[in-house]
Structures are given as structure tokens and as C-alpha cells.
Amino acid sequence: GNSVTQMEGPVTLSEEAFLTINCTYTATGYPSLFWYVQYPGEGLQLLLKATKADDKGSNKGFEATYRKETTSFHLEKGSVQVSDSAVYFCALSGANSKLTFGKGITLSVRP
Amino acid sequence: DTAVSQTPKYLVTQMGNDKSIKCEQNLGHDTMYWYKQDSKKFLKIMFSYNNKELIINETVPNRFSPKSPDKAHLNLHINSLELGDSAVYFCASSTGPDSGNTIYFGEGSWLTVV
Numbered sequence: 001g002n003s004v005t006q007m008e009g010p011v012t013l014s015e016e017a018f019l020t021i022n023c024t025y026t027a028t029g030y031p032s033l034f035w036y037v038q039y040p041g042e043g044l045q046l047l048l049k050a051t052k053a054d055d056k057g058s059n060k061g062f063e064a065t066y067r068k069e070t071t072s073f074h075l076e077k078g079s080v081q082v083s084d085s086a087v088y089f090c091a092l093s094g095a096n097s098k099l100t101f102g103k104g105i106t107l108s109v110r111p
Numbered sequence: 112d113t114a115v116s117q118t119p120k121y122l123v124t125q126m127g128n129d130k131s132i133k134c135e136q137n138l139g140h141d142t143m144y145w146y147k148q149d150s151k152k153f154l155k156i157m158f159s160y161n162n163k164e165l166i167i168n169e170t171v172p173n174r175f176s177p178k179s180p181d182k183a184h185l186n187l188h189i190n191s192l193e194l195g196d197s198a199v200y201f202c203a204s205s206t207g208p209d210s211g212n213t214i215y216f217g218e219g220s221w222l223t224v225v
Contacts, residue, residue: 032211038152043201043218051211087152096166096208097142101154 002027002094006102013080014110021075021105023064023090031092033057033066033073034099038087047075047088082109114138115217117202123223124192131188132220134202140215142166142208143185145177148199148219160185161208192224 007022025033035047035057048057053068064075073090090102115136124130136143144167145157159167160179174190189196199219205212 034213036216044154044203044216046213046215049211049213089154093210093212093214095210096159096161097144097205097210097212097214098156098159098167099146099154099214104152104154 002031002092002100004090004092004100004102006090006105009105010108011105012108012110015082016079017109019075019077019080019084019107021088021090021107023073023075023102025071025073025090025092027071027092027094027100029094030068031094033064034091034093035062035064035073035075036089036091036101038089038104040086044089080107080109082111085109113217115202115204115215117200117217117220119220120218121221121223123225126192126194126224128192129188129190130192130222131186132200132202132222133184133186134217135184136202136204136215137183138204138215140204140206141182142205142212143179143182144203144205144214145185145187146201146203146216148201150198154201158185158187159208166208189222194224197222197224 032051034049036044048059050057050066056065142161144159158177163179202217205214
């Protein structure tokens with residue numbers, strides 16, 4: 001079946017540091033890939049997505065590239081802000097748009 | 112304007128009770144979902160409806176029963192609540208069941224069973 005593996009957390013960074021959150025997947029066929037973000041006490045918001053190999057999703061300074069050869073969709077940001085503190089979920093979409101999520105990783109950014 | 116709205120946002124109830132969570136979307140979407148987030152923040156799909164027809168039914172106790180009266184609504188009824196049902200329940204919707212469609216989530220309903 002489909003699965004998503006995220007790096008273990010939590011992650012704590014200083015403001016303006018570079019961020020990488022690793023995500024790899026196992027899937028049949030050609031899934032679409034997503035990053036969702038959950039701010040404290042809130043629901044899930046789509047951060048970015050990519051629907052085919054080599055696509056790059058980007059939003060709010062975050063980027064991720066769909067790498068079919070390494071089955072990865074790593075999230076990066078060049079300079080994080082305190083307001084980026086949240087839980088980040090990598091997910092893939094399979095049949096019937098069923099989302100399979102990774103375990104999530106908590107990011108804390110210090111001023 | 113809230114796209115996917117759920118009520119109630121917080122619910123504290125005793126074991127053995129029956130409760131419902133309501134969900135409405137004003138996006139004109141055809142597909143709606145229920146996801147459960149446990150205490151470790153792990154998210155897992157429970158159900159999905161497309162045009163009021165059940166298309167995903169994961170391994171969920173039959174105490175959980177979804178109801179879709181129309182395309183804009185998907186309610187979740189839970190019978191005989193147990194301590195382990197304590198979680199955050201997210202309603203969501205998308206334009207259709209195709210992979211690649213963005214899924215829009217509500218703000219969640221925090222259920223605590225005591």
C-alpha cells in the first residue's frame with residue numbers, strides 16, 4: 001500500500017536559518033504529492049503540491065520538487081521566520097483522492 | 112467566508128453517549144471526507160463521499176456512521192463513545208475524487224470522551 005515517511009522531529013531553528021524537511025514515499029502508480037501545514041489550534045492548510053515528476057511546488061517561500069527517481073518530496077525554505085512555527089505534513093494522494101499522511105514534524109523557530 | 116465549516120469545534124462528553132459532528136462546505140465541491148487526528152497528530156482517512164455516494168470506507172468501527180444528505184453536507188454520528196474516540200476530527204472537501212485535486216480542510220472538531 002501507499003506510505004509516506006517523514007524525518008523525525010521536532011526541529012528547532014533560529015530565525016533566518018535554512019530549512020529542509022525530508023519526505024519520501026512508497027506508492028503504486030503516479031501519486032500527487034502535497035505539503036500541508038497546521039498552525040497551533042488550527043486546521044490543515046495546503047502549503048504546496050506537485051502532480052507529476054519534476055514538478056516544483058512553491059508557496060510563501062517554501063519549495064518542494066517531485067523526484068520520482070528518489071521517491072522524495074523534500075520541503076525547503078531559505079530563511080525561516082517565527083511565524084513558520086507549525087506542524088508540517090507530507091502527503092500523497094492515491095485512488096479516490098485518498099490522502100496518506102506522514103507522521104508530521106513540529107517546527108519551532110526562535111527569534 | 113468559511114469554506115469548510117464544522118460544528119461543534121469543541122465537544123466534551125461521557126463514555127457511552129451518542130454524538131454528532133456536522134460539516135458543510137460552500138465551495139460547490141462534489142467530494143467530502145472525514146479524517147481523524149490522534150493524540151500524536153497522526154492523520155488517517157475515515158470516510159469519503161462523492162455526490163452523496165460512499166467511495167472510501169476505511170477500517171472504522173461501525174459505531175461511526177457518516178451521513179451525506181446532499182453534496183454540501185457530510186455529518187458524522189458516533190454511537191456508544193469510548194475513551195479511544197478522543198481525537199480531532201477533520202472534515203474536508205475537493206472538486207472530485209481524482210488524485211491531484213486539492214483537499215480543503217475544516218478547522219477540526221476536538222472531541223474529548225471522559
